[in-house]
Amino acid sequence: MNIITIEHIAKIYQVGSEEVHALADVSLKIDKGEYVAIMGPSGSGKSTLMNILGCLDTPTKGIYNFNGVNVSEMNDNELAKIRNKEIGFVFQTFNLLPRSDALHNVELPLIYAGVSSAERKERAKEALAHVGLADRMHHKPNELSGGQRQRVAIARALVTRPSIILADEPTGNLDTKTGEDIMALFNEIYEQGNTIILVTHEEYIAEHAERILRIRDGLIEKDEIVKERFIPKKNGASKI
Amino acid sequence: MKNFLFELREGLLIAFRAIRANKVRSILTTLGIVIGVTSVVLMSTAIKGIDNAFQTGVSSLGSDNLYIDKWQWFNNDIPWWELRNRKNLTLEDYKKYKELAKLPLAVAPTVWNFNTVKFKDRVVEGLIIQGTTSDYIQTTNLSFSEGRFFNELESNGGRNVIVLGSEVAKKLFPIGYAVGQEVKIKGHKFRVVGVLAEQGSWVMGNFNPDKQVFLPIQNIFKYLQNENLRSITINVRAKNSQMVEATKEEAVGIMRRIRGLAYNQENDFSINQQEGLLNTINQTVGVIQIAGLFITGLSLFVGAIGIMNIMFVSVKERTKEIGIRKAIGAKRRAILGQFITESAVICLIGGLIGLVFAVILSLIINQFLPTSVQVDALILAIVISIATGVISGFAPAYTAAKLDPVEALRYE
Ligand SMILES: Nc1ncnc2c1ncn2[C@@H]1O[C@H](COP(=O)(O)OP(=O)(O)OP(=O)(O)O)[C@@H](O)[C@H]1O
Numbered sequence: 183m184n185i186i187t188i189e190h191i192a193k194i195y196q197v198g199s200e201e202v203h204a205l206a207d208v209s210l211k212i213d214k215g216e217y218v219a220i221m222g223p224s225g226s227g228k229s230t231l232m233n234i235l236g237c238l239d240t241p242t243k244g245i246y247n248f249n250g251v252n253v254s255e256m257n258d259n260e261l262a263k264i265r266n267k268e269i270g271f272v273f274q275t276f277n278l279l280p281r282s283d284a285l286h287n288v289e290l291p292l293i294y295a296g297v298s299s300a301e302r303k304e305r306a307k308e309a310l311a312h313v314g315l316a317d318r319m320h321h322k323p324n325e326l327s328g329g330q331r332q333r334v335a336i337a338r339a340l341v342t343r344p345s346i347i348l349a350d351e352p353t354g355n356l357d358t359k360t361g362e363d364i365m366a367l368f369n370e371i372y373e374q375g376n377t378i379i380l381v382t383h384e385e386y387i388a389e390h391a392e393r394i395l396r397i398r399d400g401l402i403e404k405d406e407i408v409k410e411r412f413i414p415k416k417n418g419a420s421k422i
Numbered sequence: 423m424k425n426f427l428f429e430l431r432e433g434l435l436i437a438f439r440a441i442r443a444n445k446v447r448s449i450l451t452t453l454g455i456v457i458g459v460t461s462v463v464l465m466s467t468a469i470k471g472i473d474n475a476f477q478t479g480v481s482s483l484g485s486d487n488l489y490i491d492k493w494q495w496f497n498n499d500i501p502w503w504e505l506r507n508r509k510n511l512t513l514e515d516y517k518k519y520k521e522l523a524k525l526p527l528a529v530a531p532t533v534w535n536f537n538t539v540k541f542k543d544r545v546v547e548g549l550i551i552q553g554t555t556s557d558y559i560q561t562t563n564l565s566f567s568e569g570r571f572f573n574e575l576e577s578n579g580g581r582n583v584i585v586l587g588s589e590v591a592k593k594l595f596p597i598g599y600a601v602g603q604e605v606k607i608k609g610h611k612f613r614v615v616g617v618l619a620e621q622g623s624w625v626m627g628n629f630n631p632d633k634q635v636f637l638p639i640q641n642i643f644k645y646l647q648n649e650n651l652r653s654i655t656i657n658v659r660a661k662n663s664q665m666v667e668a669t670k671e672e673a674v675g676i677m678r679r680i681r682g683l684a685y686n687q688e689n690d691f692s693i694n695q696q697e698g699l700l701n702t703i704n705q706t707v708g709v710i711q712i713a714g715l716f717i718t719g720l721s722l723f724v725g726a727i728g729i730m731n732i733m734f735v736s737v738k739e740r741t742k743e744i745g746i747r748k749a750i751g752a753k754r755r756a757i758l759g760q761f762i763t764e765s766a767v768i769c770l771i772g773g774l775i776g777l778v779f780a781v782i783l784s785l786i787i788n789q790f791l792p793t794s795v796q797v798d799a800l801i802l803a804i805v806i807s808i809a810t811g812v813i814s815g816f817a818p819a820y821t822a823a824k825l826d827p828v829e830a831l832r833y834e
C-alpha cells in the first residue's frame with residue numbers, strides 16, 4: 183500500500199522578478215515499510231521535497247496524497263495535526279528546545295497531541311530508552327553530545343508512533359563514527375517495520391536504504407531499488 | 423478541552439522558564455505593570471476613602487430629615503434671583519407648621535450666625551452659632567460627652583445657655599469641665615449646659631457639629647442678628663424612612679397654606695433632603711473617579727506597551743523555537759496561547775507585586791484618609807493585570823502563531 187503518492191509536484195519561489203523552481207515536476211510513490219534515501223547536489227531541491235512530504239510546506243502545483251488523504255489542500259491546523267500524529271521529523275541541526283531537558287523535548291509532540299501527563303512521561307521514557315538514553319533523561323541539549331542530541335531528536339520523532347520518519351541529513355552534523363551509530367539506529371527502526379525517508383550527501387549512508395532517489399535541478403534523475411525489502415517478523419509498525 | 427489544559431500547562435511552564443532565562447529584562451518590563459497596578463489600586467482605594475468620608479459626612483445629617491428652607495440647596499433649575507425674592511421663613515411660620523403637622527417625629531427651627539466665642543483668654547473665631555429650640559436634639563443623632571442639650575424651659579425662656587461642639591469645647595476647655603462655666607459671645611455671657619460627643623465627620627467643614635455651638639434661637643435674634651433680615655430653616659425629622667415621602671407631602675401642603683399660596687402659584691419655599699447633597703457628592707466623586715481612572719489608565723497603558731514591546735522581541739528571539747514546535751505539531755492556537763500565557767504571567771506577577779506595594783502605601787494614606795484596600799480592589803488588580811497581559815500579548819502572539827514553519831526553522 184502506498185503511504186505517499188505525489189503527482190507532478192512543483193515548488194516555485196518568486197525571488198525578485200525571477201522564478202526559482204526548487205522542485206520542477208516530481209511524481210513519486212512510496213510504500214509502507216520502505217526505506218528511501220534521497221541524494222543529489224546542493225540546491226537540487228531535496229529539503230524542499232522533504233518539507234512538502236513532511237507537511238511543513240505546501241507545493242505550488244500538484245497533488246500530494248498521504249495515506250489516501252489529499253493534503254495539498256489542507257489548511258495550517260490540519261497540516262499541524264498530520265505532522266503531529268503521522269510524521270516524525272529528524273533534522274540535521276537536531277532542533278531541540280535548548281531550555282528543556284531530553285525528557286521534555288521528547289514529550290512535546292504528545293503534549294500537542296493531548297496525551298495525559300502520566301502516559302506522556304511513560305512513552306517519552308520508553309522512547310528515550312529505545313534510543314539508548316535512559317540515563318540522560320534530565321540532561322539539557324547543551325549537556326549532551328551531538329550524537330546524543332540526534333538520538334533525543336529521533337526519540338521525539340518516534341514517540342507519537344508516526345506512519346513515517348523523515349530525516350533531512352541526520353548525520354550531516356556528526357562525525358563518521360557517530361553517524362554510523364545513528365544509521366544503525368535507523369536500521370533498527372526500519373527493521374521494526376517503520377517507513378523511513380532520509381536525505382544524505384554520502385553514498386555510504388545511502389547504502390543503508392533499499393531504494394535510492396537521485397534528484398537534480400528539481401527533477402528526479404534516477405530512482406533505483408538497491409536492496410530487497412526487509413520483512414519484519416511481526417507485521418506492522420513497531421510498538422515503541 | 424483536554425488539549426487546551428495541556429497546552430496551558432505547557433504555556434505556563436514555558437512562561438516561567440522564559441522569565442527565569444531573562445530575569446533582568448523581565449523585571450524591568452514588569453516594572454511598568456507594577457507601577458500601573460499600584461496606581462490603580464491606590465487610586466481606587468483613595469477614591470473609596472473620599473467617597474466614604476463624604477457619605478458618612480452626609481449621613482450625619484440624618485437620612486430621615488427634611489429641611490424646609492427659603493433656599494433650594496442643590497439647585498439647578500430655579501434661577502437664583504427667584505430664590506432670593508422669596509419671602510423669608512419666619513419663626514411664626516415654624517410655629518404654625520409645628521402645630522399643623524401630624525407626621526413628623528420632631529420639628530425645630532434653626533438659624534445660624536458666624537461669630538466668636540471666648541472663655542477668659544481663650545478665643546474661637548468664625549464658628550457657626552446655631553440658634554434652635556430644645557426639640558432640635560430629636561431631629562439629630564447627636565450625643566453628649568458632658569451635660570445635656572438645653573431643655574424646653576431654657577429654650578422657651580430664651581435663657582443664656584449654650585451647648586458646645588466637641589472641637590470648640592476642646593479649644594476653650596482643654597482639660598474638660600466645661601459645664602457650668604460661662605463663655606462670652608459679643609460680650610454676652612452664656613452658661614455651658616452641655617458638650618457634644620465628637621462626630622468626626624470632617625467633610626462637612628464648618629457645618630460639622632463638632633465646630634458649632636448651639637443657643638436658644640431667640641438669643642440669636644436678641645444679641646446677634648436682626649430677625650427680619652434672616653430666614654430660618656425648619657428641620658423636620660420623619661418617624662422613619664418610609665414616612666419621609668408622606669411627611670414631605672404633608673409639609674408642602676401645610677407650608678403652602680401658611681404662606682397663603684393660590685393653587686396656581688409655585689412653592690415659595692424648598693424642602694431639602696440629604697439626597698440632594700448625595701447627588702452633588704456623587705457627581706463630584708464621579709468626576710474624581712474619571713480623572714483618577716484616566717491617570718491610572720495612562721500608566722497602565724504605558725506598562726502594556728512595554729509588555730507588548732518585550733513580547734515582540736521575545737517572539738523574534740524564539741522564532742526557531744516556534745518553528746520546532748510547529749514542526750512537531752503545535753497548532754496556531756497552541757502558539758498563540760503560549761505567548762499570551764507568557765505575557766499574562768509576566769503581567770500577573772507585576773500585578774501581584776504592585777498589589778503588595780499598594781497595600782503598604784495604603785497604610786500610609788490611611789493616616790490622613792481613613793480607608794483600606796478592599797477585596798474588590800484586589801480582584802480588580804488581578805483581573806486588570808491579566809487582561810493587560812492578554813491584550814498586550816495578543817499582537818506578538820499572533821505574529822508568532824502565523825509564522826511559516828519552514829522559514830521559522832531556517833531562522834538563526
Ligand atoms: N524560501 C526560499 N526562497 C527562495 N528560494 C528558495 C527558498 N528555499 C529554497 N530555495 C531554493 O530552492 C532550491 C532548492 O533548495 P533546497 O533547500 O531544497 O536544496 P537542497 O537540495 O536541500 O540543498 P542542500 O543539499 O544544500 O541542503 C535552491 O536553489 C534554493 O535556493
Ligand SMILES: [Mg+2]
Binds near residue numbers: 228229230350
Ligand atoms: Mg537541504
